[in-house]
Amino acid sequence: MDSRLPVKLPPKRHTLIRSTVAGDARRPGAQGPTGAFTDLETPATEATPARLIDELRERVGAAKVSQREDDIAVHSTDKWYASHPPDVVVFAENTDDVVAVMAFAHEYGVPVTTRGAGVGYVGGCVPLKGGIALSLARMNRILEVNAADGVAVVQAGVITGDLQAAAREVGWDYPPDPASLKECSIGGNIATNAGGPRCLKYGVTRNYILGLEVVLADGRVLKCGGRVHKNKTGFDLVGLFTGSEGMLGIVTTAVVRLIPRPPARAMLAAVFPEFATAAAAVQGILNSGHLPSALEITDGFTLAAARKRLGADRLPDGNAHLIVEVDGRPRAVASEIEELEELLGKLGAARIDRAETEEACEGIWQLRREFSYSLRDTGLTKLNEDIVVPRSKLVELVEFARQLERETGISVACFGHAGDGNIHTNLMVADYDDPATRKKANGALDRLFTWVLDHGGAITGEHGVGMAKKPWIHQALGATGLEVHRALKEAMDPGDTLNPGKFLD
Template sequence: MTCTTTPDLDRIAEELTAILGPQGVLTAPGEPYDRDSSPFTAAPDIVALPETTEQVSRIVRLASRLGFALIPRGAGTGTAGGCLPLSGGVVISLERMKRIITLDTRSLYAHVEAGVITGELRDAAAGQGLFFPPDPASLDTSTIGGNVATNAGGPACVKYGVMRDYVLGVEAVMPDGEVIQAGVRTRKGVVGYDMAHLLTGSEGTLGIITSVYLKLIPLPPATVGLAAVFPSLPDAMRTVAAVLGRGHLPSAIEFLDHKCLGLVGDKLPFSVEDKSASLLIIELDGRTEAITPEIDMVAAICTEHGATHLMPGGTRKERDTIWNVRREVSTRIREHAARSFSEDVVVPIGSIASFIAEVPDFENRFGLDIFAFGHAGDGNIHLILTVPRAARPDTQAPRLEDGIEAVARRVLELGGTISGEHGVGEAKKHLLPLEIAPASLRLQRGIKQLFDPCNIMNPGKVFP
């Protein structure tokens, strides 16, 4: 094992080619491997495209022997720079490992390779009357391996939980090349330490996940929803509290603040004149005879709390229209701004409105435009901090960074966390000491050192 060396790229490429064949090695990689959905870009020295766990193991053994960095990659949809080789190295892309190995309809689990697209697993499960709930915004393009590595979430978290809640077991390649099977295929299992869930959310810093055993549940027979416009975000948040407090458990509760609604309001079938108005999207799933009257009760709660417009979502077409409004937000913000940075902070549900009320102060202090939307049901707020197009780029970088830190500090003061589902990667590692105590940080660094003593596995990520 070699821990430090100056990589001989020609030799590395030659040995990788011996493992993968010439079609499995890219020696002059550019897009898409030099970027993800974060503001960062970095071209890898080489990209390796394995098709089997055995090939992944051989690549990792080679990296351990020659001492070069490995950066695991799914589909590159992350927003934290976690799959980018910011200090060089070999990107190991799992995109070719995309088999759904088992879809067990009796024991209700799936065994899939890391490169399977999340939406494709959802569709395959639905075809068997089963449901895989995690639904990140990028589910049509993101991979299961990437979602597990970042413990991804989505709108369904409020009812169904995050990716970790569906991981039964994983197959992973350790930094020495050994392949381990961690976890179980059953609903329960407490034998030994919970290695599967330690690897879940580890962002490729402890090992490379090559396949996953995932829990499935029966497919809800029906889904209904609505969108409601409120005069202000506090009105919308009071409605969320009332809906949950009266015993309803929606499968999604999403919100858009007034600035987001101002960007996408043209996609609504009615005009919203109030410049302070906010939008709630609420869905219920279950048996038709139960959720049809229940959505009427939820609509009545919305009206009771001041909703000025209600948009029904009883049919698939109506729900698609509602969700197209939500999905358009990020695109419109990018078109609006010269530079943007995505934060996915989480605050206690009862603090959402008061926290959003402080956003204008952050804007004024740091010269930014800030857009807020996200998951009202679990307090996960997506803040897009943007630099106005009229601003001078050379003066804005420090103010953007200071604004991000100020937001993080306020979130923590409210009892929240600096990342709900996007992970840490490169983007937030400098903020980790704000949330994690020194003793805990030392322990986590020790775990990384124990797993990866030569620091070849996604080095430089997560920890400052």
């Protein structure tokens, strides 16, 4: 197969079928979806869409192609509010299926939006231009777990938690742990360069991707990287595709790095009277030479909601909560957790709970997971933003959030990964379906993102840009950065076949 780049430009698109948008996908300054499907015409003859979908069935297999109403509905959206239906859903079962779909799409100029588990928060897998929704959910095989090489080979649809479990069965570990690890897929993690609580010590998805098999926009297969842990051969194409949000190619298989699983871990859960004190404790821990595997901080609004759900006995009075996890050799963990408990007391913790067994540690993490459900219990719409700020700006961020509350009347809940500054700043909005309320919420988001960028932060740490943060991409990347992104997109996908309508439009 010819592997030269760039790909060839597909035929010009025209409009034959029009779809409707089931949700308002607009944000301040954003261009909403066009609502138009493309012209599915052969180079030589005028063909109907129905005939071409029949051809797609012939190429891929009829059982893998669906226009069922329930399949169309599921593949119209993710966990964000915007929705747009594809014209057809293809359930790929192997790389050859993906190649067939992309060759077909390239030939006829059909947009393709790839979908993993569909648990994203930014509309990243919403098929804005209709066309084909390409599901990789059936590509869920763990092909190899090799402790001797410290690698696993997995298809893109493998659930992250299943990969972790398979690695741990042989005494090894795959560290990236997004909160949705029991339902999110490796392909989706690669698309967004997902993180999680353990990023502080272990890094994000990119740090664990050694090699990729990628189907390009015209159906050619690219293999980059490999299964060795050091490789400086050519450009970092693995890094190019990791975080590309399905806009440059479709990852079908990944070689991931495994590490020996630490045999022991322990945790502390501390309540502080004020958020500023807890944030200072984060710096105090790191300045003392400790590198926890996780440092999670929670603000007063979230704690108040959690007390209503869980009871005050689980979370005593205090306006901040800090979780500290350490792992390693048993004697080292036992010694470090003692030091950290003493240090937290000196740093102002009002109450400290210790967990030293797997069951007790999971109990603390379950408490942390309940925070999100507690916010849902408020009945407010949670706009889940994954902004990142320098660690030194944590207190300023929460102070700004309180100011935003006072000036807009919209509550703001902050919790997340204090160790790397990735704080989920959730705008809690009442009656979000009301146009005036939504306009006010969008204005508050604009203020939040502007403040974050002005203070050296980033508008997304792990969710990606997708549709949700499209209005701020120019501000975030700058003119030259955006030009470089567009040049890469043009080189890799000149026909804008892959995930069109997202942040580079």
